[in-house]
Amino acid sequence: MKSIKIEAKFDVFENLEEVSSEIQNLMNNAIEARRKAYAPYSKFQVGVAILLENGEIITGSNQENASFPAGLCAERTAIHYAGAKYPDTKITTLAISAASQINNTITPVPPCGACRQAIAEYEVKQSSPIEIYFMGSTGKVVRSESLENLLPLMFDKTVL
Numbered sequence: 001m002k003s004i005k006i007e008a009k010f011d012v013f014e015n016l017e018e019v020s021s022e023i024q025n026l027m028n029n030a031i032e033a034r035r036k037a038y039a040p041y042s043k044f045q046v047g048v049a050i051l052l053e054n055g056e057i058i059t060g061s062n063q064e065n066a067s068f069p070a071g072l073c074a075e076r077t078a079i080h081y082a083g084a085k086y087p088d089t090k091i092t093t094l095a096i097s098a099a100s101q102i103n104n105t106i107t108p109v110p111p112c113g114a115c116r117q118a119i120a121e122y123e124v125k126q127s128s129p130i131e132i133y134f135m136g137s138t139g140k141v142v143r144s145e146s147l148e149n150l151l152p153l154m155f156d157k158t159v160l
């Protein structure tokens with residue numbers, strides 16, 4: 001028997017002003033998208049902005065449904081649209097902002113497990129890392145240099 005140790009590294013910025021102006025702009029797009037979320041059940045609004053290598057920004061927000069499992073997270077709404085609209089264009093960066101309408105969301109909100117899996121598919125497809133930034137409604141911003149860093153031992157096409 002042997003043990004393997006996998007390390008994950010995250011950069012933590014004190015606030016949005018601390019990141020580059022390009023990322024501030026991307027996150028501001030995510031915040032704008034968040035305000036368009038359809039989240040009448042959870043009252044938890046999530047916005048995502050995706051930067052493509054051609055400079056285009058794709059945004060999305062969570063879309064809920066009275067039949068709860070039929071709803072979709074912001075990350076998957078946005079990344080599947082990016083994949084559908086620009087199938088041959090690489091994704092450079094993905095920014096997430098989440099805000100509860102009930103509580104003050106100051107803790108950075110990472111993508112859920114299902115969304116990590118969905119983003120991982122595109123990272124493997126394009127053979128280059130997708131940088132992820134995530135935050136709450138205000139406060140700290142966390143950066144992951146890739147999706148793989150957020151999903152060790154990922155399930156991908158190599159195991160099929």
Ligand code: THU
Binds near residue numbers: 061064071073
């Ligand atoms: N949600 C997202 O949009 N992204 C995530 O990564 C986690 C959760 C949404 C789904 C649902 O509409 C609400 O947040 C509460 O779970």
